[in-house]
Amino acid sequence: MTEITATPPRAIFPSLQKLYMPFDTLAETLLRVMAGLLLVTHGYGKIMDPFGTVGMVEGLGFYPGVFWSPLLAATEFFGGILVAIGLFTRPAAFASMIVLLVTVYFHGVVLDQGLGGSEKSILWAAIFLFFAVRGSNAQSVDAKLGKQI
Template identity: 70%
Template sequence: MTEIATDRPRLIVPALGRVYSALGEGAETLLRVAAGLLLATHGYGKILDPFGASGMVESLGFYPGAFWSPLLSATEFFGGILIAIGLLTRPAAFAGMIVLAVTVYFHGIVQDQGLMGAEKSILWTLILFFFAVRGANRHSLDARLGRQF
């Protein structure tokens, strides 16, 4: 008797397969929209004062702060909106992922907070990495336009 190899292990409760199939894409969309909106919300204060973080970014070695601070603000605010609506999802998520990777360094090393200080930034970085690699699904403007980066 031969068994057919599959990419996924068999479910302990096979009846849940339909539930997982039905909810999988919706869960991914929900994660993308929530991550995008939360990133935009986080960047909202920065976009109101785009040069406000100049000193902070210079303390991390990003000179001139007058260039990097507005870039940081725009990446978080506008990038978050793009991720939420699923437009240019991959480049927006990639840019956000870079910003969040810097915050891992900032909290974990510069402020010497270790893992406890950097854990949210690590999680954010990984969520944005997922969308930078995966892109948006069919519930996105990228899909409506029939194009992805």
């Protein structure tokens, strides 16, 4: 079997590399923090009323709703906090990605909104997939602890 090694691509304009390379880690950190904080704000209403979405989750086929509704609230709110600070980043991002894939189904199929209704959820799911696979970077609690899952 052939081993594939990844070599960083060479810049077309090497002089510009000095401009954007220092922002590599910062941009990734900013994406992680913003995605996490936006998920927290989205989950805030649910965490304040954890049983408020019982009907919706049961309408999607998740029974019993009294179990799934608080789990949804906790995943969005606490999962967002964990992703934002970079603690247990991979499992928190994976759980968030699953929630967002369900919203893709909800908007695209259940509400019959197609791609137009589910495109934001697809983008969000892709962002959380990135962090589920990649984990956090040097600017995270995981890095400060020296361990990642």
